[in-house]
Amino acid sequence: MMNNLFPFADPLALTETMIERSWPWPSVTVDELAGMLEQQESPLLFDVREREEFDVSRIRDARHLEPSSTAREFMERHGGNLRERHAVFYCSVGQRSSEFIDRVHRLCQEAGSLSCSNLKGGIFRWYNTGYPVVNTGGVTDDIHEYNALWGIMVRKREASR
Template structure:
């Protein structure tokens, strides 16, 4: 739902986020019902399950190592929980910036998962912190799918890829 709202907002209003910080942007779209984890802190995690809540084309372009693509538009909770046996295990959900991932993380929380986090700034902040991303062949890549040209301004490092 947030995905469609974002498209509508960007299309009809011509809103520019040029003066907005990432923190302000996330406060605009997120309820912060799911705690954030920073890219730096996630990079130190050993046993976290990482879920990518972007669409498959975004995931194929680039994703965090060992991330499981669960999607957003066609997210299936029943299919996802089959991969998540321990409801106390640390689970980190991410997307491009941390907006779609909050929705997916909220669904996991409602399903009884108790240790769920949203990656602050998503894959963009991950790459902006010089952390590695991988393509569909599991080879390190510099390419980052940026969801849209409007959102790409938040990616400061790497090669921006659009559909």
């Protein structure tokens, strides 16, 4: 569906393409991540959004990272867990997580991480595809839209009955 404010059939798809062209980091699709999370040795999943966004909802088992965290802070807190693990980073659409990967990619490799990837389309694509998001109360239909412009990339779910 097209509208006058954003005359693209899928503004999130356009955003995904722009991010992939701007950053060299490998990406995983939401379906690939869902499969990875079902494995016995699931990836380390990092949510690179502000605490307020994370508290509204997140992908289950994601670890919160402030977007402004330094590479040193990240390694002090998570470096010991990276060996022989895949690391997947996400934010709302993939921009902030790409910027974060830019700071930590080399260090993740040095720590023995198997891969360091960005979730294509971020939590918005995850949510829009119908995968569950959680908060401290369990599964929720809420999603933090980041701002009004980015919010048009989210397809709101009908409230659960």
